[in-house]
Amino acid sequence: MSEQVFLLPDLGEGLTEAEIVEWRVAVGDTVTVDQSVVEVETAKAVVDVPCPYAGRVVALHGAAGEVRPVGQPLITVAPLDAASSPAGGEPAGHAVYREEERAGSGNVLIGYGTGHGGAGRRRRRPRLAGVDDSTRTAPLPAPTGAGATSAATDPPAVAPSSPGPAALSSPGPAAPARAGDGAALVISPIVRRLAREHGVDLATLAGTGPGGVIRRADVEAALGTAPAPDTARGLSAVPDPSPDNGTALPGAQPQDPTGGDVIVPLTGIRKAIADKLSRSRREIPEVTIWVDVDATGLLETRAAINAARPDQPVGLLALLARICLSGLRRFPQLNARVDTEGQRIVQSAGVHLGIAAQTDRGLVVPVLRDAQRLTTTELAAELAATTAAARAGTLAPARLTGGTFTLNNYGVFGVDGSTPIINHPEAALLGVGRIVDKPWVVDGQLAVRKVTQLSLTFDHRVCDGGVAGGFLRHVADCVEQPALLIATV
Incomplete structure (x- = not known):
């Protein structure tokens, strides 16, 4: 079988392009059918895009912050050798994890994917967040555009790539993350973003999700005791409005610590x-x-x-x-x-x-x-x-x-x-x-x-x-x- 190129699919509602927010995989990683491979932002929402092909990633088309038109190449996948997969056809280690909470927007996209097995059959590889980057298989392309500013000024809450085979080789369920371990199991990008914006150290949280996954509720529960965000970055936590309000109060905009102009891409x-x-x-x-x-x-x-x-x-x-x-x-x-x-x-x-x-x-x-x-x-x-x-x-x-x-x-x-x-x-x-x-x-x-x-x-x-x-x-x-x-x- 030859390499298969997955094109950015029709995202519905007349949308013609999407900006890459974060890659979920790196070159060399193994992916399964309907595994989420990238988070993109459209004019309507943030969306997780699953790949309809199984195999090994040989190319990622576009870096974080880059805008890709619908119908253009997104990821290239090569078929796996028969010896690299177990008898059931699923790459070793991938059956260990079954994500319970969807990451990203939860949208059902149009014009791609299999989806025949329903949401219960979706598989996604978890990503380890913490100070230890030893499980990274390969670095992602350097962020550009909007993504570069954020990556340069914010302390990383998550390792910027999916974990390698060593992180997934255990045949049993992952041990729950515990405070002080120095690493936290995080799947949802929204959870990572929420923790980053409110200055919550994910490594100090004990996840209540399957296998110790840290959920949004875990971060929200910690907000009352979390330390204040780094004021040097100009961030401030904003309390949730009362149920009577139809909107959320806006947070303070990040400030350039050097006193220079802040550039916000109109994307x-x-x-x-x-x-x-x-x-x-x-x-x-x-x-x-x-x-x-x-x-x-x-x-x-x-x-x-x-x-x-x-x-x-x-x-x-x-x-x-x-x-x-x-x-x-x-x-x-x-x-x-x-x-x-x-x-x-x-x-x-x-x-x-x-x-x-x-x-x-x-x-x-x-x-x-x-x-x-x-x-x-x-x-x-x-x-x-x-x-x-x-x-x-x-x-x-x-x-x-x-x-x-x-x-x-x-x-x-x-x-x-x-x-x-x-x-x-x-x-x-x-x-x-x-x-x-x-x-x-x-x-x-x-x-x-x-x-x-x-x-x-x-x-x-x-x-x-x-x-x-x-x-x-x-x-x-x-x-x-x-x-x-x-x-x-």
Whole structure:
């Protein structure tokens, strides 16, 4: 059999290229069918790419930080000699490990791979993280571009290549990693990234996964006692937001310790954000209107719901989503997009609700499809799961497109108002500011109430001010008097 060249596959959603983040294998390593060989970043998500061929790696096409077009060579694999494999056909040592948690994004890619055996048959070689690099079989290509800066300034949390045969030769399961061993068994790149960003030494953790694998939960459990990150690098740990918030607080940007300029390549998701927002500003004649509202009644309603059903908590974002769905039912003109080529306005039959979420990789807008079919409790559960997956980078690319209306809780950043850019090609976006105590007139008397500002940015091509104002007023009335929702849901 001749060498087989695996091409970068179709990643779906019209994506034409991907940036290599990290190779999982090195030249000379042995791979099995559907083994993950590289982590790539597209404009939508970070994705692990499995190889459909088994054999020995003879070439890696592209270094970390390099952008590869779809259809171009990614990895070349040569067939193994019959003598190098056991009777079962699987290379020695590879059957030892069975990964339980997927590394990277967890996406199902399009146009390659076998996948016939289901997720339970996937195999991946673990990677040992720690100070001992003796198990490395060969170095990876030197990082370039975006990857070079990170590798040069951050202390390595993981050995940059897969372990060699010596690390996999034991016929039994791997011993659990223990604090002080100097090495830690880590599979997920997200776990490594989380530990690096928060200054957690993986070698001090005892993994709770199969064979001592360190999981995300292990790192998160250690964050409360972990030492502060190296302030010389300008990194700071940011606490998780409350469940009511639809976004995560952004962390501080790394600073060049020499005082020089910091160069951030406009690639991957950062480039996608820039392109989409620029297109929105060029094409959409947007208008923003806003109103201050008394949210005291909404807070009281949430408290009453959660007191009655503590096992199924509902956050403010879920209640605001329910109110938006009610408003879009009355004013469907805002649940639309403009088809410029067809010279028409397309009103969507269902509400595919986008939730703006700030993540470590940038701003993303995961979508809850047909959100109008969900109860408020179901909305709360889906919002919690979706925003958590968005922050972890595990959402499939299809979950980040196709929205028809966006809800943006920018109050989590401590600001009152905003004039946001519409998420193209949608026609409207509702923003919610922080809720603060303010003087408010109630029944002719001055009182201290919980007040927030709502802003609606809309495409003036799909409607005029009367429709937009009617929608925003309906939302404001429901925030002030949640009982009004009963008449519309």
